[in-house]
Amino acid sequence: MNHLSDTQPDITIIGGGVVGLSVAMGLLQAGHNVRILDGADGDARASQGNFGLVWGQGKGWDFPPYAKWTSDALTAWPDFADRLQRVSGIDVSLDQSGGYEFFTDKAEMDEFAGMLARQQDIVGNRFSHDILSGDELRREIPGIGPDVVGATFSQLDGHVNPLRLLRALRIAVTALGAQVVSEAHVTGITAVSGGGFDLRLANGDSLGTERVVLCAGLGAMTLAADLGFRTEIRPQRGELLITEKIRDRLPFLSSTIRQVDEGGVQIGGTKADVGLDDSETLDVMAGLARHAVQVFPALADVRVVRAWGALRVMSPDGYPVYARSRDHAGAYLVTCHSGVTLASLHGSLLTDWIDETSNAPDLEAFDDHRFAV
Numbered sequence: 001m002n003h004l005s006d007t008q009p010d011i012t013i014i015g016g017g018v019v020g021l022s023v024a025m026g027l028l029q030a031g032h033n034v035r036i037l038d039g040a041d042g043d044a045r046a047s048q049g050n051f052g053l054v055w056g057q058g059k060g061w062d063f064p065p066y067a068k069w070t071s072d073a074l075t076a077w078p079d080f081a082d083r084l085q086r087v088s089g090i091d092v093s094l095d096q097s098g099g100y101e102f103f104t105d106k107a108e109m110d111e112f113a114g115m116l117a118r119q120q121d122i123v124g125n126r127f128s129h130d131i132l133s134g135d136e137l138r139r140e141i142p143g144i145g146p147d148v149v150g151a152t153f154s155q156l157d158g159h160v161n162p163l164r165l166l167r168a169l170r171i172a173v174t175a176l177g178a179q180v181v182s183e184a185h186v187t188g189i190t191a192v193s194g195g196g197f198d199l200r201l202a203n204g205d206s207l208g209t210e211r212v213v214l215c216a217g218l219g220a221m222t223l224a225a226d227l228g229f230r231t232e233i234r235p236q237r238g239e240l241l242i243t244e245k246i247r248d249r250l251p252f253l254s255s256t257i258r259q260v261d262e263g264g265v266q267i268g269g270t271k272a273d274v275g276l277d278d279s280e281t282l283d284v285m286a287g288l289a290r291h292a293v294q295v296f297p298a299l300a301d302v303r304v305v306r307a308w309g310a311l312r313v314m315s316p317d318g319y320p321v322y323a324r325s326r327d328h329a330g331a332y333l334v335t336c337h338s339g340v341t342l343a344s345l346h347g348s349l350l351t352d353w354i355d356e357t358s359n360a361p362d363l364e365a366f367d368d369h370r371f372a373v
């Protein structure tokens, strides 16, 4: 474990994944003294295994606050990427030049188009999208396979290099003065009478903090209850393939097939509820490869070099949770799927919400009282 400073921070963030680090960056830039306690390399870490999309299509069509929040996140990304680069010196390769959802089943496509129409009703002009038939698509993107019946397209969708994002955030928060402590597994949190919290670590140490933000991904499964939160976080496995680097640029970005800025093609998008098992499976990998070749047959000649499974961090309804503890003032729970997409807001507007400034966004709809029985 790195050396712990004796100074009590005004805010401790538990969890140094993309969520905790984004939240930390906003708080640091607002002038807070922040400590980040992170777990060990063996922890499930969605931030190290994700697809890197900055994506809006389909998000919140049945939950308007999430549709709007995601739309705000997409708009905020260019500024966030600039800020990150200024502080860390790292370009996260944000490319928001639009993304496709491809379909090989017409009924599925019609259903998704209906969802996007509802999303458009909620967000208005800020969410524009097109519906393309298979033939229109093949005219627009030569090389799309004959089995593709059509696609939806949204102009604001994009992607970043997710591992570089994580590195940029780590460097940025350190440069901004955070104390980042790894292998600091928090085993319990107790509210101290008179204010503040006592955090117990697995190595027996105990640390004090005025406020605490729980951003521990799946690690929050056990800690949330200590602070009176009701959210029951669950894992959901996604599997991914990555190909050898190819020289030519893939002529599209989709939610299941994207070319990393370094050249490899990443293929993914599966979902399985298998508890904490993050292994990859042969049948799912074969299905991913088949899908990629169906969409873009030229990929049949490209070699797969790596595959992995990673666990998503899911709330019971799949939407983010931004909650202030009702039992213990100064404790917050921040957890979500799509932590890459939402990083731009976690590193900006969420600071105002934590600080309860006059600019604070109204995040009441994301409170965890929605899970009260």
Ligand SMILES: Cc1cc2nc3c(=O)[nH]c(=O)nc-3n(C[C@H](O)[C@H](O)[C@H](O)COP(=O)(O)OP(=O)(O)OC[C@H]3O[C@@H](n4cnc5c(N)ncnc54)[C@H](O)[C@@H]3O)c2cc1C
Residues within 6 Å of the ligand: 014, 015, 016, 017, 018, 019, 020, 037, 038, 039, 040, 043, 044, 045, 046, 047, 048, 049, 050, 051, 052, 053, 054, 055, 184, 185, 186, 187, 215, 216, 217, 218, 219, 220, 223, 237, 238, 239, 240, 268, 309, 310, 311, 312, 313, 335, 336, 337, 338, 339, 340, 341, 342
């Ligand atoms: C396969 C897959 C694809 C995805 N694709 C996308 C995508 O394209 N776009 C997108 O926006 N999102 C995507 N996501 C979701 C995104 O990766 C997550 O929302 C995000 O990484 C969650 O970050 P986190 O910081 O909450 O969790 P994590 O990355 O899991 O980080 C949690 C951190 O907390 C630490 N920790 C845990 N317990 C403790 C403890 N008790 N004490 C101290 N530290 C602790 C861990 O060590 C870890 O570092 C994907 C996820 C998966 C799995």
